[in-house]
Amino acid sequence: MILRAEGVRMFYGDFCALDGVSVRVDTGEFVSIIGPNGAGKSTLINVLTGALKPSGGTVRFKERDISGIGPVRLARLGMARSFQLVQVFPDLTVVETLQAAVVSRLGRGTRVFAWLGRDSEVREGALEVAELFGLADKAHTPAKHLPQGDKKLLDVASAFALYPEIILLDEPTSGVSTRDKHAVMEILVSASKRLGIKSIIQVEHDMDIVFGYSDRIVALHQGKVLADGPPEEIRANDDVVNTVVGRKAGAFERGA
């Protein structure tokens, strides 16, 4: 068990966003969190990534308490994340963005007088990830000039370049055209295998993607875990189908 949250409660004033949520992610698992708007998904992500300290309950990553430790220490511990609203460095090129991640992973950011261009380990690390994500031919394009889909890929790729043990993807295919969604997911899954990323946890609205790639699905509703199980069990759960998945559950058969 790599990541475990137990009895997490989160209040915003009187409003209870999370009411005793327990989730776990095991080594090698691909877990999806689903739920209607306002179910508490964003809050749960912020708690799981140490961005928010929960009002109650515990969050442990590799047996360490990570509640509220913040993004920098979380990244050092081996958990990375990407963002729902794409986050890139507008004036940095693709390769510079990935180099920054590799520099951070290797702890070389304190090298004030070293010549970055001559650090072959950093450059090769960056180019390897660029290759995996199909961004190699745009290596010298500033992020602001990339098409939206590539920005999304770059956001995820730079998180992958940290070689985390677990990665949390906040709607990895939002803003990606339906036609490209599966291509993006294939890239993510194969890249995580290549880079030795053990577990993936994602929040996703596209049920096709959720049922197609998850080992396990956690359904949230009104701050509580409504269901937690493998895709076939979730699909058979009428509560989840009615509140989260929607009526056309049959449409997701082929994904499983």
Added chain:
Amino acid sequence: MSRLVLGVVTGVILVLPLLAPAYHVLLMLPFMAYAVIVLGLNLLFGYTGLVSFGHALFIGIGAYTGAVLTTHLGVRSLELMLLASAALGALIAAPVAALCVRYVKIYFGMLTLAFGMVFYTFLLKFYRLTGGDEGMQVLRPTLLGQDLGGIPKTDYLVGPYYYYSLAVLVLAGLVMWRIVHSPFGLCLRTIRDNPTKAEALGISIVRYRWSAFVISAVYAAVGGALLGPPTGNVDPTLAYWTHSGNIVFMTLLGGFANFFGPVLGAFVFIFLQDTVMAVVPYWRLIFGAILALVVIFAPTGLMGLVARRRPAEVARA
């Protein structure tokens, strides 16, 4: 192309004292001092995305360190003046930066401004040490152990002191060139572009901002120490907030997006100020209008204007 330009410029600066009238050579001295200052300021401004309105504080530290050393402590070596300025600049910048870099944008700017004001008032009020509003004398420093007290002041300044300043500027420029091309420099740029994303990549934004602030303060102090000897006098206006504004102006004028932009800005500022002051006493009026024009029509500064004509060059840089 840019290497050729740089080589030609360096060559011209090297032979300038032999060709140009002493008056213009003397104007190169504050230019070189300000060039060092804005190289440092731009690490914070252009590379880290923080605009300080208080860096005259560190110029003041450097200038007064030189003055106190030569007049009160009998130290006349310019090397020691520069080293002491750098050390004191770093020492004072360390806690100031620790407080300021927790804030960004206007809050950061206002905090730096506030610290600058505090130091300015200190210089005014502690007149036993600082000479109050009259300032202090800076005695002619020795260069590399050479006591050059025997030669006329102008000869000293357009000769040995000129080349000494140039050497300091070149050294400062080379060191800064390394810094911005280092892994550290890359991390600064990630923070400038997107602090949230930088943190998600494990880059501690407070620590990097702090480091950039301290380095820029050291540059300001070294440049400040170079400003004293040519005039032979330092006074509190060196630390006044309008002076902080001037160096931000130089950086904007030349273009903060380019490594050499601020240096060009310092050059144009010094020589334009001299020209305008010779014609009208209200140079700030003219400069205000120029600043407005730069911000509106050339937000990337003079270097941006040059680069726009040569798009191929930009793409490569």
